[in-house]
Structures are given as C-alpha cells and as structure tokens.
Amino acid sequence: MxxxxxxxxxxxxxxxxxxxxxxxxxxxxxxxxxxxxxxxxxxxxxxxxxxxxxxxxxxxxxxxxxxxxxxxxxxxxxxxxxxxxxxxxxxxxxxxxxxxxxxxxxxxxxxxxxxxxxxxxxxxxxxxxxxxxxxxxxxxxxPDKVNWLDLRSVLVAWKDTPEARRAIAGALPLLRKARDVAIVEIPEAGGDRSAAMTRVSDVAAWLARHGVTATARVPEAAGSEPAALQLERVAGDAGAGLIVAGAYGHSRFRELILGGVTEYLVTQTARCVLLSH
Missing domain, CATH: 3.40.50.620 (HUPs)
Structure with missing residues (x-):
C-alpha cells in the first residue's frame, strides 16, 4: 500500500x-x-x-x-x-x-x-x-505551528476498536518510513494490563509482517487522570512527531459534550495526528 x-x-x-x-x-x-x-x-x-x-x-x-x-x-x-x-x-x-x-x-x-x-x-x-x-x-x-512532517518517532494510540484498526491500516505507508514506532494502549482504571499488553503485542507483530518494527507499551494506570492527558505525556516522553489514532470510538456527541481523546487530538498544537473513523 x-x-x-x-x-x-x-x-x-x-x-x-x-x-x-x-x-x-x-x-x-x-x-x-x-x-x-x-x-x-x-x-x-x-x-x-x-x-x-x-x-x-x-x-x-x-x-x-x-x-x-x-x-x-x-x-x-x-x-x-x-x-x-x-x-x-x-x-x-x-x-x-x-x-x-x-x-x-x-x-x-x-x-x-x-x-x-x-x-x-x-x-x-x-x-x-x-x-x-x-x-x-x-x-x-x-497544526498551524508544525513546520514539517516529523516521522522520526510515531506513536500509535491503540484501542481495540474498528476505528483504531482502520487508522493503523491507513497509516501503514507512513509507519514504513518512520524511524521509531510505538504501539501504546492507555489502560482504563482497573483494567487488565496483561490483556492490554497482549493486544498491543499482537498489533506490533502484525506490523512486523508488514515490514514495520514497533515496540509495544502499556503504561501504568494513572487513576482518574483523563486518557488524553496520559496520551500527551506518553507522546511527549517519546518525542512523537505523529500520533496515529482511531477517531470517536465513543459517540461523537459524548466527546463533544464530555471531552475525549479525539477532541483533544484535533485541537492540540504540538504534533501531527492521523485519524480514521
């Protein structure tokens, strides 16, 4: 592709x-x-x-x-x-x-x-x-403040949804040109980290079969901190120039009213984001 x-x-x-x-x-x-x-x-x-x-x-x-x-x-x-x-x-x-x-x-x-x-x-x-x-x-x-498409480090924000699967498939050409790729799932409060690691490891193995070397990560749960803020911290630590994510895994109305990862990604100004629904 x-x-x-x-x-x-x-x-x-x-x-x-x-x-x-x-x-x-x-x-x-x-x-x-x-x-x-x-x-x-x-x-x-x-x-x-x-x-x-x-x-x-x-x-x-x-x-x-x-x-x-x-x-x-x-x-x-x-x-x-x-x-x-x-x-x-x-x-x-x-x-x-x-x-x-x-x-x-x-x-x-x-x-x-x-x-x-x-x-x-x-x-x-x-x-x-x-x-x-x-x-x-x-x-x-x-974002308006980004002056080039930085593919040195790419973060795939994984959630086991159809939207995330379509996003990573649509991003394959970019991922093949990236220097470092990380697959990260932000755990929900009380979620099973071992199950999350199984999911992101599966995605990393799938990418490997497409010629993309990626690391799989599941950070420690951060209590009640919103997922968008956790994702921002992980992206900042990785120096990510691009985030790949599925859009509106929850209903769009819920994200518009309550806020959510997609709303954050569309309005943040630090890095490019590839989204798919």
Missing part, C-alpha cells in the same frame, strides 16, 4: 502554510499527485434586504468569495511549485464540507489543518472533525 494521491484542504482566513508543507512532503515521499481543494460560499445576512439592493449585495459577496478562492489557488501553486510531483486544483462556490468530502473520493489521504475549540464558519471552513467522520479516508491533521 502507498499514497498515490494526496489531497490538501485549504481554508479561507486561516493559515495554510503548515498543511501545504506537509502535503508537499507527502507528495515527494510517495511520488504522489498533490490535489489542492477549497470551497466557500456567500453567507447571507441575518437581516432582510429586498430588491436591487439585495442583488447588489449578493453580487459583491460572491465576487469576494471568488477572489478568495483564486488567492487560495495561487497560494497552493506557489507552495507546490518546487515539488517534483504533478499537482491539481479543485474549487467551487459551495459549502466547504460538502465539496471537500465529495472530492475525497480521488485521494488516498486528506491533509487538513487543526481546529481551535472556537465556533467554525460552515460557509468558509471544513472542520477536520467532519472530514474524519465522513471522508472514508485517513485524515492527517496538521
């Missing part, structure tokens, strides 16, 4: 440098085509305007959206100009989530920016959470 097509989702009014850098590196590492994609549409005002004034406002705003999309295309082409890979640009006057999710059919992996906890505008920004839930492709979330 390899990545033949890398798609990068660009956003209006947000930094795109980090995700463009990561997508360019992926394109060169895997000799893949790089596809840039963006969409936006005019957000109608909350107040009513009628007649010619309404049409004038619509025309002005749609022209502004077209200029913004053209600027994003120019940014994409400038960032990929020195990459020795074919590139392609796709954009539309559409809701970003709807358009980007449709275009993901042509990609092996989709690169997205991270997301702050603040409210996002559905008219100009596709949420990485929506991509993870609906794209059917692994999503590489690249």
């Amino acid at each position: 390899t990545y033949a097509t890398v798609m990068v989702s660009l956003a209006l009014d947000q930094p795109n440098n980090a995700r463009l850098q990561a997508a360019g590196e992926l394109g060169e590492r895997f000799e893949a085509t790089i596809v840039g994609v963006a969409a936006a549409r005019f957000a109608p005002p909350l107040y009513f305007i009628g007649g010619a004034e309404a049409q004038r406002l619509i025309d002005q705003e749609e022209a502004s959206v077209k200029r913004c999309l053209a600027a994003l295309e120019a940014e994409f082409r400038a960032a990929t100009r020195t990459r020795s890979r074919p590139v392609e640009w796709r954009s539309a006057m559409d809701f970003p989530s709807r358009f980007v999710l449709a275009q993901a059919r042509c990609a092996d992996i989709v690169v997205s920016g991270g997301q702050s906890p603040a409210f996002s505008d559905a008219f100009s920004l596709v949420s990485p959470k929506d991509l993870v839930m609906q794209a059917g492709r692994p999503i590489l979330v690249v």
Whole structure:
C-alpha cells in the first residue's frame, strides 16, 4: 500500500502554510499527485434586504468569495511549485464540507489543518472533525505551528476498536518510513494490563509482517487522570512527531459534550495526528 494521491484542504482566513508543507512532503515521499481543494460560499445576512439592493449585495459577496478562492489557488501553486510531483486544483462556490468530502473520493489521504475549540464558519471552513467522520479516508491533521512532517518517532494510540484498526491500516505507508514506532494502549482504571499488553503485542507483530518494527507499551494506570492527558505525556516522553489514532470510538456527541481523546487530538498544537473513523 502507498499514497498515490494526496489531497490538501485549504481554508479561507486561516493559515495554510503548515498543511501545504506537509502535503508537499507527502507528495515527494510517495511520488504522489498533490490535489489542492477549497470551497466557500456567500453567507447571507441575518437581516432582510429586498430588491436591487439585495442583488447588489449578493453580487459583491460572491465576487469576494471568488477572489478568495483564486488567492487560495495561487497560494497552493506557489507552495507546490518546487515539488517534483504533478499537482491539481479543485474549487467551487459551495459549502466547504460538502465539496471537500465529495472530492475525497480521488485521494488516498486528506491533509487538513487543526481546529481551535472556537465556533467554525460552515460557509468558509471544513472542520477536520467532519472530514474524519465522513471522508472514508485517513485524515492527517496538521497544526498551524508544525513546520514539517516529523516521522522520526510515531506513536500509535491503540484501542481495540474498528476505528483504531482502520487508522493503523491507513497509516501503514507512513509507519514504513518512520524511524521509531510505538504501539501504546492507555489502560482504563482497573483494567487488565496483561490483556492490554497482549493486544498491543499482537498489533506490533502484525506490523512486523508488514515490514514495520514497533515496540509495544502499556503504561501504568494513572487513576482518574483523563486518557488524553496520559496520551500527551506518553507522546511527549517519546518525542512523537505523529500520533496515529482511531477517531470517536465513543459517540461523537459524548466527546463533544464530555471531552475525549479525539477532541483533544484535533485541537492540540504540538504534533501531527492521523485519524480514521
């Protein structure tokens, strides 16, 4: 398995440098085509305007959206100009989530920016959470402060769920290029550490059969400390530049309300994260 097509989702009014850098590196590492994609549409005002004034406002705003999309295309082409890979640009006057999710059919992996906890505008920004839930492709979330795709140390956050199995399968091309890979399961309070070690050892053995050498780890349980904080500590100790994880093993509603590992991974700013649902 390899990545033949890398798609990068660009956003209006947000930094795109980090995700463009990561997508360019992926394109060169895997000799893949790089596809840039963006969409936006005019957000109608909350107040009513009628007649010619309404049409004038619509025309002005749609022209502004077209200029913004053209600027994003120019940014994409400038960032990929020195990459020795074919590139392609796709954009539309559409809701970003709807358009980007449709275009993901042509990609092996989709690169997205991270997301702050603040409210996002559905008219100009596709949420990485929506991509993870609906794209059917692994999503590489690249925080704005990350300036390269660091594969020296990769941490696989294991949980014995279908989401984690899909994530590690989708990450295989990256894991083959990593220097150090660790499979880590964060034990639940009162959980059986020996059973957890059996699970992560199985995963490490599976990776070995795919040409990836990985170590298996189950840290000591940390009482009532949230799993996300335990994972952050383990990732920091390992110097991980990338975390691979299944997304929303619990219901998305529960994580949105109560918090959870996926919510943390999408909003943290220290390292890249590959997620799959």
